[in-house]
Amino acid sequence: MVDDHPTNRRSLLHWLQTWGFQVDEAQNGIEALQQCGKAVQAGKPYHLIILDAHMPLLDGFGFAAALKAQNQQGATQLVMLSSGGGKGDSQRCRELGIGGYLTKPGNAGGTARNADPHSGAACCRFIQPGG
Numbered sequence: 001m002v003d004d005h006p007t008n009r010r011s012l013l014h015w016l017q018t019w020g021f022q023v024d025e026a027q028n029g030i031e032a033l034q035q036c037g038k039a040v041q042a043g044k045p046y047h048l049i050i051l052d053a054h055m056p057l058l059d060g061f062g063f064a065a066a067l068k069a070q071n072q073q074g075a076t077q078l079v080m081l082s083s084g085g086g087k088g089d090s091q092r093c094r095e096l097g098i099g100g101y102l103t104k105p106g107n108a109g110g111t112a113r114n115a116d117p118h119s120g121a122a123c124c125r126f127i128q129p130g131g
Contacts, residue, residue: 029058053082064096
C-alpha cells in the first residue's frame with residue numbers, strides 16, 4: 001500500500017489485515033519502487049499494490065509508469081486510490097496497466113472484501129477505468 005497520509009495507511013492497513021492480507025507500506029512512490037525491486041529480487045513480487053494518486057515526490061501515476069518502464073509489474077495488480085477523479089485519469093490508468101480506480105473515502109466493505117489474498121490476483125469490485 002502506497003499513501004503519503006498516515007491516517008489513510010492506518011485505515012487501509014486495518015481493512016487489508018482484517019481480510020487476511022500481508023501488507024507492506026510505503027509513504028511515496030520512490031519508497032514503493034525500492035520495495036518492489038527488493039520483492040522481485042527475493043522472488044516474492046507483490047500480488048496487489050494499492051496506490052494513492054496524489055503524493056509528493058512520486059505520485060501513483062508516476063509510480064505505475066516507473067514500474068512499467070522497469071518491467072517489474074509482472075502479474076502485480078495495481079489499484080489507484082484518489083480523493084477525486086481527474087480528467088483523463090481513466091485513460092492514464094489503462095495506458096499504465098492500472099486495473100482499478102477507487103475514490104476515497106470509500107466503503108471498504110463493498111470494495112476489497114472480495115479480494116482473495118491467496119489467489120495472487122485482485123478480484124474486487126473496483127470501478128474499472130473507463131467503465
